[in-house]
Amino acid sequence: MAAKANVPSGAKQPADLLRELIAHLRQNRAKLREEWARRITESQLLMAMTKEEIFAEATSVYDNYVEVLETGSVEALQAYARNLSERIIPRGVETHEVVGIVLLLRDVLARSLFQKYQADFALLNRVLDAYEPAANRIANTVAVGFVQERERVIRQQQEAIRELSTPVLQVRERLLILPIIGIVDSQRARQLTEQLLRGIRANRAKVVVMDITGVPAVDETVANHLVQTVDASRLLGATVIVTGLSPEIAQTLVTIGVDLAKMNTVGDLQGGIEEAERVLGYKVSTAPEGAVSREQL
Amino acid sequence: MEVPILKQGSYLIASIQSALTDADLTQLRDSLVGQVGRFRSRGVIVDVTALDVMDSFAVRTISSLAQMIKLRGADTVIVGIQPEVAFAMVQLGLTLSGVFTALDLEEGLANLEARTRGGRRLGR
Amino acid sequence: MDAEQRIPIQDDRDIVAARLEGRASALKIGFSPGDATVIAAAISEIARNIVSYARAGEIAISAVERNGRRGIQIVARDAGPGIADIEQAMRDGYSTSGGLGLGLPGAQRLMDEFEVRSTVGRGTTVTMTKWER
Numbered sequence: 001m002a003a004k005a006n007v008p009s010g011a012k013q014p015a016d017l018l019r020e021l022i023a024h025l026r027q028n029r030a031k032l033r034e035e036w037a038r039r040i041t042e043s044q045l046l047m048a049m050t051k052e053e054i055f056a057e058a059t060s061v062y063d064n065y066v067e068v069l070e071t072g073s074v075e076a077l078q079a080y081a082r083n084l085s086e087r088i089i090p091r092g093v094e095t096h097e098v099v100g101i102v103l104l105l106r107d108v109l110a111r112s113l114f115q116k117y118q119a120d121f122a123l124l125n126r127v128l129d130a131y132e133p134a135a136n137r138i139a140n141t142v143a144v145g146f147v148q149e150r151e152r153v154i155r156q157q158q159e160a161i162r163e164l165s166t167p168v169l170q171v172r173e174r175l176l177i178l179p180i181i182g183i184v185d186s187q188r189a190r191q192l193t194e195q196l197l198r199g200i201r202a203n204r205a206k207v208v209v210m211d212i213t214g215v216p217a218v219d220e221t222v223a224n225h226l227v228q229t230v231d232a233s234r235l236l237g238a239t240v241i242v243t244g245l246s247p248e249i250a251q252t253l254v255t256i257g258v259d260l261a262k263m264n265t266v267g268d269l270q271g272g273i274e275e276a277e278r279v280l281g282y283k284v285s286t287a288p289e290g291a292v293s294r295e296q297l
Numbered sequence: 298m299e300v301p302i303l304k305q306g307s308y309l310i311a312s313i314q315s316a317l318t319d320a321d322l323t324q325l326r327d328s329l330v331g332q333v334g335r336f337r338s339r340g341v342i343v344d345v346t347a348l349d350v351m352d353s354f355a356v357r358t359i360s361s362l363a364q365m366i367k368l369r370g371a372d373t374v375i376v377g378i379q380p381e382v383a384f385a386m387v388q389l390g391l392t393l394s395g396v397f398t399a400l401d402l403e404e405g406l407a408n409l410e411a412r413t414r415g416g417r418r419l420g421r
Numbered sequence: 422m423d424a425e426q427r428i429p430i431q432d433d434r435d436i437v438a439a440r441l442e443g444r445a446s447a448l449k450i451g452f453s454p455g456d457a458t459v460i461a462a463a464i465s466e467i468a469r470n471i472v473s474y475a476r477a478g479e480i481a482i483s484a485v486e487r488n489g490r491r492g493i494q495i496v497a498r499d500a501g502p503g504i505a506d507i508e509q510a511m512r513d514g515y516s517t518s519g520g521l522g523l524g525l526p527g528a529q530r531l532m533d534e535f536e537v538r539s540t541v542g543r544g545t546t547v548t549m550t551k552w553e554r
Binding site for chain 3: 317319351354380381382385386388389390
């Protein structure tokens with residue numbers, strides 16, 4: 001795209017200037033990209049990546065950068081930023097590095113513009129007026145995209161930790177114990193339910209002893225989740241015995257309308273396990289011949 | 298889509314193969330009720346392992362299925378509710394109360410055997 | 422998943438199609454199987470509403486994002502009789518024992534954001550969203 005050489009510089013519109021600048025960035029792509037990659041290494045950024053990788057990403061970022069200047073839309077850049085973040089976060093790249101390299105690119109391109117328009121200070125100013133808002137928007141988009149992706153990863157890790165911190169234990173055949181310790185919020189309660197249900201199916205459990213001795217208190221929302229856990233377990237054919245029910249939690253359950261008489265509760269974990277064995281033992285004895293052959297029926 | 302119904306001794310076993318439309322579910326219910334009468338079955342197992350979702354319509358229909366079959370003198374047990382499906386059901390407030398449920402076919406048969414033998418009612 | 426999925430709703434087969442599509446989309450967006458099934462159940466309830474009360478309608482499923490968090494948005498539109506009293510409809514007859522009534526309160530329970538717009542004689546639009554945790 002050729003610059004309009006015959007138009008006096010004072011008459012150039014911002015749109016024209018932008019087009020001119022984009023053309024300049026495209027023409028000098030190889031040179032500017034190389035300089036940028038050099039400055040990245042000099043600043044000791046992206047040390048976790050190889051030179052080839054840095055160059056490859058530099059190419060993508062550069063091209064995306066120019067595209068944003070051209071189209072005015074950051075959508076493609078957002079998608080790329082998210083994609084890039086997904087790839088480099090596991091490599092240990094940190095926020096300051098990502099912000100750093102984008103600002104370096106902004107500087108490299110700005111200096112290139114200074115050099116090109118140094119003869120005409122007024123024109124340079126107008127070129128920068130066209131360039132700066134877009135350049136800042138780009139830096140912002142990439143940085144925010146990276147941070148959001150990091151936050152997402154952290155949430156996933158927290159979820160994994162929550163899952164690990166509440167193991168579903170198979171103690172005897174067909175019997176699972178779910179010891180819940182600590183503060184339970186809505187999210188943890190939901191995760192507990194999903195984990196327990198998967199455990200019931202995997203272990204073919206018929207009884208679950210859910211011990212909440214270690215839970216100080218629950219609000220009504222979480223109390224509802226606990227009731228849902230009991231109901232959902234039953235749908236998979238498992239009976240839930242709740243142990244360690246404190247007077248406070250019992251009160252919360254009553255408040256939300258749970259009939260405690262209908263809920264299978266036992267004082268403590270040991271008592272719960274004994275009750276569970278009783279239930280299991282009882283069920284076995286109703287079929288005294290063991291596995292009843294189907295032809296007999 | 299017709300759900301295959303197998304006769305195993307005095308039990309009927311209906312195995313749902315895939316997601317069912319409302320009409321399919323209603324038809325299944327009516328077929329089972331009819332067959333229970335025809336074969337004088339003592340128990341019905343409905344295997345819902347392949348059901349992607351059990352929403353309010355499915356729960357209503359299965360509840361009425363169990364009731365109608367009870368009126369014909371037989372017991373019903375629903376087996377194979379998937380963990381995710383159970384999870385969604387209870388959040389909707391659907392607990393299938395009043396209907397016996399078991400983990401799988403094997404447990405379902407054990408459940409029916411215990412009930413039809415006049416053993417103490419389990420799970421309720 | 423970038424494009425919006427649109428499913429026409431006319432009979433009970435479409436209810437199945439819509440909820441299977443919803444489940445698949447939810448999994449693609451990154452929801453757990455448990456939440457994907459919850460979303461499918463909400464779609465099922467809303468789609469059945471369309472079949473029961475309006476002759477035809479459409480369900481649109483799309484991926485959304487807010488503050489870096491992904492979500493799924495479902496928009497159910499119909500040109501049916503409309504709901505005269507939305508508040509009443511949201512309260513009405515949804516007993517925990519199995520669900521009579523419009524299915525709207527049920528779907529609302531399952532989703533994070535829920536909005537109903539309706540004009541008597543013109544139709545109803547339900548917009549519901551669930552966010553990843």
